[in-house]
Amino acid sequence: MNIVEEKWNEILQKMKVEYCSSTTAYNAWIAPLTVYEVTDDTVFIFVALKPSIEHIEEKYILPFRVCVAEVTGKEYDIAFVTEDNAYIKEKKEFIAKKNQTNALFEQANLNPKYTFDTFVVGSNNNFAHAASVAVAESPGEVYNPLFIYGGVGLGKTHLMHSIAHHILQNDPGKKVLYVTSETFTNELIDALKQGKKSNEMAMTTFREKYRTNDVLLIDDIQFIIGKESTQEEFFHTFNHLHVSGKQIIISSDKPPKDIETLEARLRTRFEWGLIADIQSPNYETRMAILRKKEELDNLQRYHIPDEVMQYIANNVKSNIRELEGSLNKLIALANLENKEIDIPLTAEALKDIISPDENRVVTPELIMDVVSEHFNVPVTELKGKKRNSEIVLPRQIVMYLCRTMTDTPLKTVGIILGGKDHASVSHGVNKITNQIKTDEALSNTINIIKKKINPI
Ligand SMILES: Nc1ncnc2c1ncn2[C@@H]1O[C@H](COP(=O)(O)OP(=O)(O)OP(=O)(O)O)[C@@H](O)[C@H]1O
Numbered sequence: 001m002n003i004v005e006e007k008w009n010e011i012l013q014k015m016k017v018e019y020c021s022s023t024t025a026y027n028a029w030i031a032p033l034t035v036y037e038v039t040d041d042t043v044f045i046f047v048a049l050k051p052s053i054e055h056i057e058e059k060y061i062l063p064f065r066v067c068v069a070e071v072t073g074k075e076y077d078i079a080f081v082t083e084d085n086a087y088i089k090e091k092k093e094f095i096a097k098k099n100q101t102n103a104l105f106e107q108a109n110l111n112p113k114y115t116f117d118t119f120v121v122g123s124n125n126n127f128a129h130a131a132s133v134a135v136a137e138s139p140g141e142v143y144n145p146l147f148i149y150g151g152v153g154l155g156k157t158h159l160m161h162s163i164a165h166h167i168l169q170n171d172p173g174k175k176v177l178y179v180t181s182e183t184f185t186n187e188l189i190d191a192l193k194q195g196k197k198s199n200e201m202a203m204t205t206f207r208e209k210y211r212t213n214d215v216l217l218i219d220d221i222q223f224i225i226g227k228e229s230t231q232e233e234f235f236h237t238f239n240h241l242h243v244s245g246k247q248i249i250i251s252s253d254k255p256p257k258d259i260e261t262l263e264a265r266l267r268t269r270f271e272w273g274l275i276a277d278i279q280s281p282n283y284e285t286r287m288a289i290l291r292k293k294e295e296l297d298n299l300q301r302y303h304i305p306d307e308v309m310q311y312i313a314n315n316v317k318s319n320i321r322e323l324e325g326s327l328n329k330l331i332a333l334a335n336l337e338n339k340e341i342d343i344p345l346t347a348e349a350l351k352d353i354i355s356p357d358e359n360r361v362v363t364p365e366l367i368m369d370v371v372s373e374h375f376n377v378p379v380t381e382l383k384g385k386k387r388n389s390e391i392v393l394p395r396q397i398v399m400y401l402c403r404t405m406t407d408t409p410l411k412t413v414g415i416i417l418g419g420k421d422h423a424s425v426s427h428g429v430n431k432i433t434n435q436i437k438t439d440e441a442l443s444n445t446i447n448i449i450k451k452k453i454n455p456i
Contacts, residue, residue: 002038003072011064011071019063034090042077043068045090049255050082104168108176113296114161115127120292122285125155128276132159136166138371139174139215139247143274145238148251150278152452153321156251159278160217163249167215178217179212181224181234182448184210186441188233207321211240217249219280225261235266242269286313293324302331308346316353325369326350362454366403368452372444383418397446399428405453 004011012030020026029052036046045064047053057080066076081087097374105112116136119131128148130209135146146155146163164176185422191202210216216237223231241248256270256275281289290309296301315329316323330349334341352365372379382395395417402413403425410429414420436443 002035002039004043004068004076005035007071008035009197014067014071015060015063022384023033027105028052029060034314035105036081038076039090041392042079043150044079044081044087047080050084053080053082053364056080071103071332100170101172102171105165108164109178110161110164110168111157113290114158114163115163116386118292118296119155119158119162120285122281122288124279125150125159128159128278131162131274132277133166135247135249136163137170139167140245144242144245144269145250145273147270147275148249148270148271148278149253149255149275151253151280151318153319154278154280155277155320157219160219160249164215164217165312167247169455174214174215175212176215177213178219178419180219180393181230182445183442184218184234185224185227187231188230189441189444192229199402205406207237210237213241213246215247215249216241219251220448221250221252222254222259222452223444227260231263231266235263235269236314238266238269242272246340265279280318283313286320288325289320289323289335292328299327299331302334302341304330307343308341311343313317321373322353326353362405364406364413367405367453368398368416370449371401374449384417385418385426396428396432397449398430400446400448401453403429404426405450
């Protein structure tokens with residue numbers, strides 16, 4: 001709740017005592033007023049009785065300005081609005097349109113944070129960025145497919161979502177779908193798993209989902225590589241869309257020529273359009289990304305000194321996800337320990353992230369971070385007590401991966417996971433171990449997570 005709304009009663013009382021000639025006047029004109037909206041610089045006050053607006057405006061606009069400033073400590077302009085006020089109408093239309101667009105973004109699986117506005121352009125990504133803008137402006141016309149490749153956490157997904165947002169914003173009628181190749185593969189596995197009759201139906205639904213798009217974005221294509229049936233299905237999906245002039249955007253960790261297990265016919269097709277790479281950002285770009293994040297996440301209130309930003313940018317070089325993660329960790333530590341942000345605190349916060357040779361050490365914390373991001377479940381929930389399936393499965397996957405990828409004893413895994421006992425961890429590990437023997441989709445997902453944890 002905004003401070004004006006919070007203190008509205010206090011503001012009204014002040015108006016009553018200081019500016020109303022009688023209780024009757026207060027009850028007639030002031031008491032019925034409510035806060036409609038508070039923007040950065042204006043308080044919009046709602047007047048339910050339309051005929052009274054002129055009188056209220058004439059008599060009370062200045063007193064309100066004074067009372068609001070005195071009670072909240074901040075100066076605002078005051079505007080009175082009624083139900084048929086142009087401002088309200090415009091606002092309602094704006095909200096309706098925004099809700100509609102947001103629904104489209106959601107349908108397309110887009111992360112609202114990933115837009116061109118929030119993407120920092122540097123020498124490492126300017127080619128990929130320019131190609132993405134060109135495709136976003138004229139989907140299906142300039143570069144088709146657009147193939148973006150680059151190392152882990154360098155902004156491929158961010159760019160893809162930016163293209164999709166831009167296309168939908170320009171033309172909400174376009175059908176846009178973003179998926180990871182993991183989703184594509186797992187949905188195909190599920191469709192093929194059905195009995196013969198329902199299999200046909202499931203495949204029809206699957207093909208309808210993928211072949212009726214104006215723009216199809218497939219992230220991390222490297223994860224369908226080596227799976228014959230998936231490559232076959234993807235090949236036909238690709239052809240179907242391409243022949244009809246629909247835009248295809250693909251990302252991968254390598255260029256098509258270096259993906260060994262990619263079928264030749266897919267490789268040639270990927271090379272039909274434009275291949276754009278993203279490299280690791282240089283120091284200036286890393287600083288610009290940190291500053292952008294500070295602005296977007298409203299971190300200015302922490303007054304992070306330049307030297308701290310420079311320390312982070314100097315030490316976390318090859319992965320932007322880790323660059324952002326470092327800042328998050330630092331803020332969390334500063335809050336937790338109630339300490340000022342300085343170099344020693346930053347060094348402490350970053351000690352697990354920065355290793356002298358920049359090699360990734362697989363730790364339970366790293367496993368938790370990757371699983372949390374993969375399933376979009378916060379680490380706090382993984383460590384928590386909730387038992388709904390959206391959380392239990394990722395939590396058990398963490399247990400399984402800690403067991404198979406690190407030497408951490410089960411008891412310690414339990415402690416790290418917020419104090420689970422040995423038996424629960426052991427149960428989690430066994431459950432996943434057995435399930436992946438028969439559940440191909442889960443096994444696929446776990447292999448992908450393992451590669452994200454340790455790409456080598
Ligand atoms: N140029 C950039 N400007 C601002 N933020 C960026 C930039 N590049 C990457 N990021 C941020 O870094 C994080 C990781 O980026 P993203 O997920 O797009 O990487 P990716 O290359 O798709 O990684 P992966 O290989 O794991 O799929 C995201 O939070 C993203 O917003």
